[in-house]
Amino acid sequence: xxxxxxxxxxxxxQKGGISIINCAYENTAFDxxxxxxxxxxxxxxxxxxxxxxxxxxxxGRFTISFNKSAKQFSLHIMDSQPGDSATYFCxxxxxxxSNYKLTFGKGTLLTVNP
Amino acid sequence: DADVTQTPRNRITKTGKRIMLECSQTxxxxxxxxxxxxxxxxxxxxxxxxxxxDINKGEISDGYSVSRQAxxxxxxxxESAIPNQTALYFCATSDAHRETQYFGPxxxxxxx
Numbered sequence: 001x002x003x004x005x006x007x008x009x010x011x012x013x014q015k016g017g018i019s020i021i022n023c024a025y026e027n028t029a030f031d032x033x034x035x036x037x038x039x040x041x042x043x044x045x046x047x048x049x050x051x052x053x054x055x056x057x058x059x060g061r062f063t064i065s066f067n068k069s070a071k072q073f074s075l076h077i078m079d080s081q082p083g084d085s086a087t088y089f090c091x092x093x094x095x096x097x098s099n100y101k102l103t104f105g106k107g108t109l110l111t112v113n114p
Numbered sequence: 115d116a117d118v119t120q121t122p123r124n125r126i127t128k129t130g131k132r133i134m135l136e137c138s139q140t141x142x143x144x145x146x147x148x149x150x151x152x153x154x155x156x157x158x159x160x161x162x163x164x165x166x167x168d169i170n171k172g173e174i175s176d177g178y179s180v181s182r183q184a185x186x187x188x189x190x191x192x193e194s195a196i197p198n199q200t201a202l203y204f205c206a207t208s209d210a211h212r213e214t215q216y217f218g219p220x221x222x223x224x225x226x
Contacts, residue, residue, distance in 0.1 A: 009154065032213045043118075043204050043217030044157070089156060093213055101147075101172075102215060106156035 003027050006090050006105025013112050019077040021108045023090035026071065030092040034102070035064065035075050038087045047088070048075070080112045117141045118218035120205050126224045127195050135190045135221050137205030144210045146188040148172075148180060151202040151220075160203075163188055164210070195225045 005024045013019045025033075034049035050057045050064040050073065057064045063076040077084055090105040118139045127133050137146065148160040159172030161180040169180060177199060181189045192199055202222050206215040 006156075034213065041219075043206075043219050045217065046214050049213075101159060101162060102213070104157040106154060 003103045004090060004092050004105045006108060008108060009106070010109040011111070013080045013110065015080065015082060015112055015114050017080050017112075019080045019084070019110055019112070020074060021088055021090070021110070022072065022074045023092075023105050024070075024072045025092050027092070027094070027103075028071070029094040030103075032093045033064070033066065033073050034091050035062075036089045036091060036104075038089065038107075040086075044089060077110075080110075082112045082114050085110055085112050118205060118207055118216055120203075120218040120221050122221060123219065124222045126226065128226050129196055131195050133192045133195055133223070135203055135205075135223070137188045137190070137218055139186050139205075139207045139216075139218075141207055141209075141216060142185075143207040143216075144185065145208045146182065147206040147208075147215065148178075148188070148190045149204045149206065149217075150174060151204060157204065160190065192225075195223075197225045199223065200225045 003026050007022050035047045036044035037047040038044040048059050048062050050066050052068045055066050061078045066073045088108045091102040093102045121136045144165050147162045149157045150160055151157050158174050160178050161172050163169050163182045166182050179191045202220050204220050205218040208215045
């Protein structure tokens, strides 16, 4: 049972455009929703994260939008740059004890053309 | 120096061979994890350890075993490697009170 569904699998955007990646979750006990960025040959690294007490979090060109009632969250990359080309993973976890484990989506390969 | 290191970075082995992947961290974190990454499948948790005496199975532990030799070291073993264990393997660490996981650079394993 896949608890975090991510779409699209791949995305091609022109430089300066907006990249949008969506995730949906099933477990209502989840209360932490990070996005990880992975460049080729590297391990994933935390990009930005949100908790369900807010509907949006922005860090520079990266924004997470969160819809608790729909159990969905999305990553928006404004003014996308070729250097943003990477694989992006959404994830989710609960808090406390073993619930700190992260459940990952399957990833989105983003290509930003110059 | 990298906070989370993995050795080897690349490994080719044959079916039936025993192989060990090693992970070391200098972040002082209690929690360590082993993930497997396959194209299109994301990151799947193999085993995790919340302290030296605590080892837990993840989603896909069959065919794998682990050893937590010290707070800083967590090893993954394939007792008898098979071709469908060909994948990219990542070690990660986290602090006991924070969810952020810090990943190593990965080990690319090919089982012939």
